[in-house]
Amino acid sequence: MPITYTSGEQVEVYRFSIPATIGIPLLALFAQAFISRHSTSFSYIDLPLLITIFFAMARRNPISGLLTGAVIGLAQDALTGLPLGLYGISKTIVGFLASSLGVKLDVENAGARVLVILGFYMIHASVFFMVARGMVSLSLTWSWSRGILSGLANAIVGVILFYFLDKFKQRT
Amino acid sequence: MESVLGRYRNLIILVGVLFLQVLGLAVQVKRSGNDAENTRLIRIWVVDAITPFERGLVWIESTSSSLWHNYIYLRGVRAENRELKQQIEQMRIEQVRLSEDASQAHRLQNLLAFKEQYIAKTVAAQVIGSSGSDLSRSVYIDKGEDDGLKRDMAVITADGIVGKILLVYPSTSQVLLINDQTSGVGVILEKSRLQGVLRGTNNGEVVLERIMSDEQVAPGERVLTSGGDQIFPKGLPVGTVTQVSNGKDLFLNIKIKPATDLSKLEEVLVLVEKQDREPVAEDSSHHRAADILAERLPSVPDKPPADVKATTGTATNAAKPGSPVKTAATTTTPTQPANATGTPQVAKNHAIANDHAAPAASTIPKALISGKPSSTTKPAAASAKPSDNLQTGTPSKAVVPPANPPSNLNSPKPAPAAQTNPSTPPQTEDNPQ
Numbered sequence: 001m002p003i004t005y006t007s008g009e010q011v012e013v014y015r016f017s018i019p020a021t022i023g024i025p026l027l028a029l030f031a032q033a034f035i036s037r038h039s040t041s042f043s044y045i046d047l048p049l050l051i052t053i054f055f056a057m058a059r060r061n062p063i064s065g066l067l068t069g070a071v072i073g074l075a076q077d078a079l080t081g082l083p084l085g086l087y088g089i090s091k092t093i094v095g096f097l098a099s100s101l102g103v104k105l106d107v108e109n110a111g112a113r114v115l116v117i118l119g120f121y122m123i124h125a126s127v128f129f130m131v132a133r134g135m136v137s138l139s140l141t142w143s144w145s146r147g148i149l150s151g152l153a154n155a156i157v158g159v160i161l162f163y164f165l166d167k168f169k170q171r172t
Numbered sequence: 173m174e175s176v177l178g179r180y181r182n183l184i185i186l187v188g189v190l191f192l193q194v195l196g197l198a199v200q201v202k203r204s205g206n207d208a209e210n211t212r213l214i215r216i217w218v219v220d221a222i223t224p225f226e227r228g229l230v231w232i233e234s235t236s237s238s239l240w241h242n243y244i245y246l247r248g249v250r251a252e253n254r255e256l257k258q259q260i261e262q263m264r265i266e267q268v269r270l271s272e273d274a275s276q277a278h279r280l281q282n283l284l285a286f287k288e289q290y291i292a293k294t295v296a297a298q299v300i301g302s303s304g305s306d307l308s309r310s311v312y313i314d315k316g317e318d319d320g321l322k323r324d325m326a327v328i329t330a331d332g333i334v335g336k337i338l339l340v341y342p343s344t345s346q347v348l349l350i351n352d353q354t355s356g357v358g359v360i361l362e363k364s365r366l367q368g369v370l371r372g373t374n375n376g377e378v379v380l381e382r383i384m385s386d387e388q389v390a391p392g393e394r395v396l397t398s399g400g401d402q403i404f405p406k407g408l409p410v411g412t413v414t415q416v417s418n419g420k421d422l423f424l425n426i427k428i429k430p431a432t433d434l435s436k437l438e439e440v441l442v443l444v445e446k447q448d449r450e451p452v453a454e455d456s457s458h459h460r461a462a463d464i465l466a467e468r469l470p471s472v473p474d475k476p477p478a479d480v481k482a483t484t485g486t487a488t489n490a491a492k493p494g495s496p497v498k499t500a501a502t503t504t505t506p507t508q509p510a511n512a513t514g515t516p517q518v519a520k521n522h523a524i525a526n527d528h529a530a531p532a533a534s535t536i537p538k539a540l541i542s543g544k545p546s547s548t549t550k551p552a553a554a555s556a557k558p559s560d561n562l563q564t565g566t567p568s569k570a571v572v573p574p575a576n577p578p579s580n581l582n583s584p585k586p587a588p589a590a591q592t593n594p595s596t597p598p599q600t601e602d603n604p605q
Contacts, residue, residue, distance in 0.1 A: 029218070029221075030225045030226065033301040033302055033303065033304040033312070034226050034301050036305075037437075043304060043305060062186070063181075063182055074193075078214050078217070078218035078219065079218060079219070079305075080303040080307070080310065081339070081352070082307065084196060085193045085200070086197070087305075088193045089190060093190070132307070138353065139374055140374050141374065
């Protein structure tokens with residue numbers, strides 16, 4: 001089904017079991033840390049971001065979305081040596097925007113998901129860049145080509161991942 | 173009012189959550205020295221939730237790998253074994269040469285009251301995970317507080333340095349790699365002896381900073397730790413220079429290829445104990461140069477005077493065994509011939525003289541000290557004033573060892589041939605003869 005504009009009542013709202021709600025983000029964090037150890041190029045893939053987008057869009061609740069983003073982002077921060085909040089702030093905003101978009105749009109097909117993930121990846125990267133440069137004074141350089149390529153890679157991985165995660169959705 | 177709050181409820185909560193995080197971030201940045209410690213609780217929760225899985229998976233991975241390589245896939249092991257044996261033989265030969273050089277260097281360092289840091293104790297650890305972010309180059313290892321690890325301990329491999337411990341948890345630790353942009357290591361270039369600071373960049377490269385642009389640095393030069401950061405002991409391999417270009421602010425832009433492949437770390441060593449000690453395991457009290465030489469150079473107490481004469485060649489005025497020790501000690505004159513050049517011959521002569529004049533602490537000839545032919549060095553017969561050729565009361569710190577030190581300085585027990593036959597040159601590569 002392509003992107004469709006619907007009213008809030010028409011879109012389907014999903015929920016997840018408690019094990020899925022806790023286990024999937026934890027698994028994403030674990031996979032991110034573990035696979036990056038073997039392949040440094042995997043660190044361009046942001047599994048916690050993909051999980052944030054998926055949960056936020058499926059639940060279609062902005063508060064739930066921003067809290068999911070905040071928790072996953074802070075957990076991701078805790079694994080790095082960086083100050084807590086860099087990923088937390090970025091993912092809070094993405095979670096809020098994704099769930100707000102989810103209220104308006106029903107994104108089920110692969111093409112739409114690629115575009116949505118690419119867009120949120122760029123938003124996440126730009127918020128992270130601003131916070132990291134502005135508040136923590138990390139020496140980062142912005143690269144459009146790198147951002148778009150990473151975004152596309154995340155989008156492709158995201159489409160595959162969402163396909164499997166769809167199986168955990170429970171109708172309300 | 174209620175309707176406004178209800179209408180913008182989501183936005184207000186978003187702003188509130190963001191405000192809290194920004195506030196937390198600001199507090200951490202302000203306490204930048206120890207920000208990771210301030211947020212320790214959250215980090216412990218996450219690390220405790222993630223690392224058991226990583227530990228389990230690494231265990232399965234390593235067990236299955238060792239099962240395969242140690243019991244099943246043994247193709248080529250015999251050939252490899254033969255090659256390794258040959259390699260061991262070659263390395264043994266090399267070791268003999270190097271140990272000679274090392275012991276010589278240690279003795280010279282000891283003369284200068286030089287202190288070195290030695291690696292006293294290490295703990296082997298396995299890498300179980302990473303930060304998962306390309307902006308934070310750090311890995312997790314399976315050893316922590318319970319194993320005696322502490323913050324800022326150095327982490328190395330057999331190839332070179334890896335990083336330092338950033339955070340310690342009960343059973344795991346986070347290691348900040350040298351290619352992280354927040355890391356810094358004091359290093360020295362092996363040949364040019366230029367000192368600089370090694371830093372990581374945001375794209376994971378390693379660069380050497382603080383080398384002035386008028387210095388000559390060639391690609392391929394090795395980089396070692398300088399010990400100046402008080403984390404890594406001096407002399408550990410860091411990497412090699414790959415690219416040199418002019419940077420900004422009058423400094424060179426030097427790229428380094430790390431000696432250790434930081435993207436494929438599996439096992440590492442954590443330096444849990446370092447020792448500051450003298451290079452040789454001897455009494456570290458303040459020795460005078462002559463004392464040290466007297467202790468180490470060979471003695472020939474039971475030889476008749478004629479033999480001593482023959483041994484020392486022209487050293488006819490060496491303190492004779494039969495002569496009173498005290499007199500010899502207080503009035504010993506340099507015994508080398510006029511053409512003495514600070515070669516092993518000179519040292520030998522002096523050693524013999526000192527042997528019979530044991531406490532001649534302040535009577536080391538200048539020729540021996542400087543290692544250069546001394547115009548003031550005269551045969552003993554012509555030496556009316558002993559003080560002309562003596563360095564009296566000079567502290568050992570000021571003593572400069574000879575440029576080409578005598579070979580019998582190399583070993584506390586020199587070869588007998590070197591003691592008895594003056595015409596036989598010592599077996600050192602830099603023998604001036």
